Amino acid sequence: MAKWICLTTDDGEMHSAYVEGHVRPVPVSPADFLQIETAFKGLVADEELQRLRTEPLPVRQHWMRPQPPLAKDPREQLFEFCDSGDEPGAFPVTGVRFDR
Numbered sequence: 001m002a003k004w005i006c007l008t009t010d011d012g013e014m015h016s017a018y019v020e021g022h023v024r025p026v027p028v029s030p031a032d033f034l035q036i037e038t039a040f041k042g043l044v045a046d047e048e049l050q051r052l053r054t055e056p057l058p059v060r061q062h063w064m065r066p067q068p069p070l071a072k073d074p075r076e077q078l079f080e081f082c083d084s085g086d087e088p089g090a091f092p093v094t095g096v097r098f099d100r
Helices: 030-040 046-054
Strands: 003-006 013-021 060-066 079-082 090-096
Touching: 003 030, 013 030, 013 046, 013 060, 013 079, 030 046
Parallel strands: none
Antiparallel strands: 003 013, 013 090, 060 079, 060 090
């Protein structure tokens, strides 16, 4: 089972769930879904968790980067999706975007 990283927005909404690297996009397995749901529980409202349970989870390859300014504490760093790996700090991820 992959280690899923789950990010929220400043407003307490789901931002993304991903694994690091560009891997073959496959549907989220029940075990992966449970890991994602558990990671978001307590971070987002119950309505957001319901959205997670009812909406399809399209897994795709993306690029992300740290959002400036860089935080001193890595747990406080904000991230955003970007268009390519050519952007400063960009790194590959495979996962689900909730910010659309």
